[in-house]
Amino acid sequence: MSRSPESPISHKTNPNPNLTPNSDHYDENFNLKPPLSSINPKSKSRTLTLPDIWFKEQALKHVIYKMQHQQQQQFHRPSASNTPSASPPSEPDLTSFQSLSVDPAAPDCTSLLSDELLLRIFSKLPISQHVSNSLVCKRWLYLSGRSVRFLRVTDWLFVVSGRVFKRFPNLTDLDIVRSCIRKPRSSGILVTHKTMSVNVDISYSLNGFLEETALLPSSSVDQGLKMIAEKYPTLQRLVAIGASEEGLLRIAEGCSMLQELELHCCGDLALVGISGIKNLQVVKLIGFVDGYYNSIISDIGLTLLAQGCRRLVKLELCGCEGSYDGIKAIGQCCQMLEELTLSDHRMDGGWLSGLSFCGNLKTLRLKSCKTIDKSPGLDEHLGSCFTLEELHLQQCQIRDKQSVKALFLVCENVRDIILQNCWGLEDDVFSLASICRRVKLVSLEGCSLLTIKGLESVVLSWKELQQLRVVSCNNIKDTEVTPELATLFSVLKELKWRPDSRSLLSSNLEGTGMGKKGGRFFKRSKD
């Protein structure tokens, strides 16, 4: 290591191991990808700069001042700020945020700035500057890392070698999903799904985008989770993939403050471990992702979740199986549940009536669902979720009138209805929405089958309607607005009326020549 000019004081004070982290941090076999270019060690010639000259003369004086200062501190006991203790700690204390001792023997100028002062300066810098600050010197590397709270790890070795804990001891939000997916070395293709993105190469196309062997085995993931549980007791959010019961049990033991958990490729058995995490409020479970992996979350898993995480406020289930029993268990156990989102669900028919057990549910979202409920059962047996206020349907198939009717019956008290890009929303399907008598806000986007007639009959029946948004619903024509509708529009608090997206688009493109047939576009000479 090249150090700055020999300091006359170096023999007097101990080199503080804390502030000059030993090279053992670097001697590990850290088999990262090799450096992109080979660097020949240059001989470093020191050019004297002004600070060097200044400090060379002053260095000794400063040590004496520091010693006096420390003496005086003990004498005066200034209490206002966290003043550093008089003696350096015996071993590197990288996990606490308490200020460490003032300067080591290191002669560089910032050695006079205590850790605490530097940290205060760092706190005023954008977090992105950590990456360049880490390269300034070793002391800055570890000091600056202490302010980083959120990290997405992309290399598994960074976790298991322990580097992540040394560099970022104060994380509260950690995402290790990408590090658990082996990247083919030479891939330039990134496939992105809603929940994850994966590097692929051409040979993967037959079996789906993610080969089984590309996902880190659960035993390894659990190892990592065990280390995370030990090193980050104040962790608040964790995103992991392929974790199993054991790893989650360790997390439950170690991270008692965990509030948010997102588990990809999660199965029923893994959820046994989740029951120990008492403070969980936000949970997202992803079981099955078409083309990526197939993990099953069924009623068993849902019940385990319900019984273990009674403080749940938000729950999102993606690609989960299950049925009425699972939803009922959640409703009964998670009394504080306010938001439930089902994405691409594979639930058995009849699950809708389980919602009536959710005594506090305010928002229900269905995303990318191929069916709402295959066999919702008789209307009388459905029950209702009285507290529900918002209903969102996004990219769902809603051709099946029976299940749409059941949905509206369960959500009969809903105030806000938001339908985005749903297929099959014809007039008679939409007419079922008038089952909900208390609607105040309705937002329709991308509903291309709905006509003015269908819209009108429902919207006029809603006596409490205050906000209406209609965007890109191409079958609704401006010219067909009836006088009754116009009157309604004039009394609404908010109106966003842009049903004809096509005309909006073409008016913007006029004169540009775009949208016309290719040949003509290219043939046009430059104007």
Add this chain to the structure above:
Amino acid sequence: MATTTDETKKITLRTADNQQFEVDEAIAMEFVTVKTFFDENPDAAQEPMPLPNVSAKCLSSIIEYCKERRSAKDDAGTFSDEFAKAMDSESLKEMILAANYLNIKDLLEMLNQAVADRIKNKSVEYVRRFFGIESDYSPEEEAKLRAENAWAFDGVDPDDDDF
């Protein structure tokens, strides 16, 4: 108490380079270190209080800052900016150490912000030069670190897009 003929009590402070400054008590009490000293030793006011970690140059700037701040209450922001802008990086660093030693919260906060503004989004080399830091990385270590920064994680850059 300090000898003076007018109403305001003055406190004498002696800097590291042996210069003495007479300061209004009110201002001196803003230096928490000084305040604590006098709180615990009311008799010590007979002699000038030694400030071994503060140079005369620094102390005079600090006193000037405190005086200005008291009189220009509403304009505090612009005055601070001008004050900080006028300092070169060396003085800035010295002032921080002095303000830290004397425990003057507002001044320290302002100076920290000034330094942060000067090094914000600047390159590694610039920051090193500003603080006079010599890198203690060997070329191999630096290369390893750069690789780690590039490949091992992301999320530290707020511009990273979430997918």
